[in-house]
Amino acid sequence: MRQKSEEFDAFYREYGRRLYAVAFRLVQNQEDALDILHDSFLRAYRHWQRFRGSAKVSTWLYRIVVNLAYDYLRRRSRTKHLELLEHYDYRKDSYDGEKAVVHKMLAEQVRAAVETLTEKQKAVFVLKVYEELSFQEIAAATSARIGTVKATYFQALQKVRRHLKQQGVRFHEMS
């Protein structure tokens, strides 16, 4: 039992923060992201023996997180319970005053832009932009075809670009 516990602990250490980041970007709420992470780990651990050591383990974990986040987003849209970003607290220490304000504003604009995406667009967008997975990996994690993933990513990227542009983000200053 002790060995099992240590094994699970190591498993959590290895994947915990990465999967938390994905869950957070999908649901935009720390507590909910942590709950999704918790449930994902328990679900994954039940079938851990099958995937242990497999090269596909991270794809499989992403798939669990994405599916649980979908469930969560559906529940949230039904209950209209929107307490987003209540604990949103970006690390300001590394920025000086003006930069921190600009960065916080951009963070808010990006968050709002990503919120306009559909469930599927959001999952593809998050796995591509933040996790930098290949289209093939995203297709495996979202149970979709590569062509569909590419088209979904392009639509999502266009939507976010237009939203940021409407919000007055000046792209030429970024490149």
Added chain:
Amino acid sequence: MKCRDVERYAVDFLEKTLPQEVVSQIEAHLRDCPGCARLLSELSATVKACRSVPVPEFPEAAWLLRRERAVSDAVRFIRFRSLAATLASAAVLAVSIVAVRIAGDRTSPPSGWEASLSPDAIVEAVDYLETDSNIPIRTLAHPR
């Protein structure tokens, strides 16, 4: 190459996964088409802007607490699964024993059935064998 082709290849172009030949065609188009050049530049800047937004840090102590909770839940699950497996094995064994006994009762003759015959029935059977079938029953019972 046309503008709609640039859109079609846009994500692969940004990912730098296109063959050099296609990249050259797109670049040639971009030199003559400011609209497409702006689109690709803005898409690239969008990715950059999004990546610059970090996930809010979670306090280390709270993180450890969550991890411990997950570990203890996993251990509880493993214990529950072992107990459930043991109970399931015991249940299968019990059902098998009962099934074997029921099947045995159905296929074997009732024990001591001969004893249930009445003396009259035995006498009648012996008479039949001696008189109607011509079998010397005492010879059968005490062969020489």
